[in-house]
Amino acid sequence: MRTVRRLLYADVLRAVAFVALAFLSLFFFIDFVEELDNVGRGLYKVQHAALYCLLQLPGHFYELFPIAVLIGSIFAMARLAQSSEFTILRTGGLGPGRALGLLAMLGLAFGLVTFVVGDYAGPYFDAKADSLRGGLRGDAARGANSAWLKDRRVAAPGEEPPGERIDSINVGHVGASGRLEDVRIYEFSADGEMLARIAAERGQVEDGAWLLSDVRITRWQPGEGGRLPADEQLVELRWTTQLSPAVVGASVSPLRSMSTVDLYRYMSHLSDNEQAAQRQEIQFWKKALYPLACLVMVGLALPFAYLHARSGGVSVKVFGGILLGISFVLLSNVSTHLGLLRDWTPWVAAAAPSVIYLLLSLAAFSWLVRYR
Structure with missing residues (x-):
């Protein structure tokens, strides 16, 4: 034989x-x-x-x-x-x-x-x-790999108003070293009311947080005529999130070039946040x-x-x-x-x-x- x-x-x-x-x-x-x-x-x-x-x-x-x-x-x-x-x-x-x-x-x-x-x-x-x-x-494709992500979190102690936050995040590009570029974050309350807009030129993903650089924050605060925008400029901001580097990298990668594990993580993230995941599945x-x-x-x-x-x-x-x-x-x-x-x-x-x-x-x- x-x-x-x-x-x-x-x-x-x-x-x-x-x-x-x-x-x-x-x-x-x-x-x-x-x-x-x-x-x-x-x-x-x-x-x-x-x-x-x-x-x-x-x-x-x-x-x-x-x-x-x-x-x-x-x-x-x-x-x-x-x-x-x-x-x-x-x-x-x-x-x-x-x-x-x-x-x-x-x-x-x-x-x-x-x-x-x-x-x-x-x-x-x-x-x-x-x-x-x-x-x-x-001419590394700046913004060509743009992707939208969604995250849910609870407001940190002292953050107003308290309660759940729904964040919509746009990442323009992820470099080879994992650095984020052209980051835009839109924070909403559980009722769908916009609370803040965060724009950062660069960012780095860490465990449980993103370290953003060259940040401009626009917050909508209560005023006499309703909620009024207030701008703030920061050199750095540590933004708390549950989005891992693997999920961020997967979101800006073509589906055909992703590994089986990355695909599973990405489709699980989409499903957990009630986003369409049929194509990824x-x-x-x-x-x-x-x-x-x-x-x-x-x-x-x-x-x-x-x-x-x-x-x-x-x-x-x-x-x-x-x-x-x-x-x-x-x-x-x-x-x-x-x-x-x-x-x-x-x-x-x-x-x-x-x-x-x-x-x-x-x-x-x-x-x-x-x-x-």
Whole structure:
């Protein structure tokens, strides 16, 4: 059994590695050609563009790896079928259940690689790439990552009026070091009455508080003609809040570049503050279940080993695998948008494509084993 496992795994791994390398080379070339338009801006040179494209490869690897697993596995299985090696393995005692179990273990290993790259390597190198390009070009997107946050707190002792505070916070940008820029805070009472507006040029997130710099505070205080604004200028202000650095960073990051843990924290924060979180919840479940797509891909590839050589050459089967991969990506995107439009349960919208394709692969596998 060890010899069979070594033979199958070696063929599949070689094919998957070759397809993944081909995809990454193609995407590197496309990204590099597009990035040449930015060369010459500030200190940004050709070598920096090449390094920027290299830093983006882990993100591309995460997105493309399940498709590479599908195409590589189909190629390996079709080649074994064409050379009659898989027929010999079946004659030697490799039953359908054992073959499915062997490839399932390999699919789980591929899924683990996908999870590690998607949750750790991809976001880390994407941040490095953006920092590199923004720093050298001198146009780090100030305000481009603007986001709104919401927080609830109880007024501090001596703060008027007492009671609950509802804060709406706008953060213009979060730097690589976690520094906040262009911070705007609007404080409301529990009845929805505006109490204060805080504007700060910069800020730093600490445990349980934000340390704001160059602060201008406008408070609406009771007067003869109603509540009148009063301005105050401060060099620094320690503002109490429950918003953690992780939540703030997640709010200004693209959803696709966030880790599973960050997505969970962010959607929990939105739900706790009664904000719409359907989009974030669907993205969370897609991110959490995405590594299992590798298991679905090897399941789709196994039936090709049971097709006779006369059913088509290896190239035809690989082409069929490419079409399957494209259809899987399209169905995943359609399912996401339909989930948002129809307000589906988030995990159902995220898991539906994988479940459908897994059932199709098992049905095709069962039919081929029984009738072919």
